[in-house]
Amino acid sequence: MSERTTRGGLPVAAVVLTGIVALYMALVAFGNITDFGTNQEFVRHVLAMDTTFRDEDLMWRAVTSRTVQDGAYIAIIVWETTAAALLATGTVWWALRLRRDTPGRARTVAVAGLLMVLVLFGAGFLAVGGEWFAMWQSKQWNGLDAATRNVTVAGLALLVVQGAGRRADG
Secondary structure (H helix, E strand, C coil), rough: CHHHHHHHHHHHHHHHHHHHHHHHHHHHHHHHHHHHHHHHHHHHHHHCCCCCCCCCHHHHCCCCCHHHHHHHHHHHHHHHHHHHHHHHHHHHHHHHHHHHHHCHHHHHHHHHHHHHHHHHHHHHHHHHHHHHCCHHHCCCCCCCCHHHHHHHHHHHHHHHHHHHHHHHHH
């Protein structure tokens, strides 16, 4: 196998995985913008902790202000949109550089977008939503499985992007 063939697979996988996460995040942001109310209710219930076990030792954490709840939801949408834009940009830049084997800024932008996804779903949904607001206790408003899938896919993509960039950079 030639050196070019050996190095070619991982960068292509990086482009594809980054593109998949970009598409997913763009669709999530688009859905949240065009069907604002559905996930707005999700965020409101998680923050209000109104479907948890209502343990008095935890309920002081609940955020019941609609203004704060809606502000958090809007911040999530802005975060998702920004991550999608970075990932789409990284995908295009990386695809354009495949033949040169020099990802440069493409990898940097892709990594930034992937880290944003990890922060949103790992820190935001798993840690803050899942543990701080006890989302795990809710049968109806529990997004932990979806968040775990997103962390897994974004984490895998990040590993491939980092590995592809390292190999391509020499």
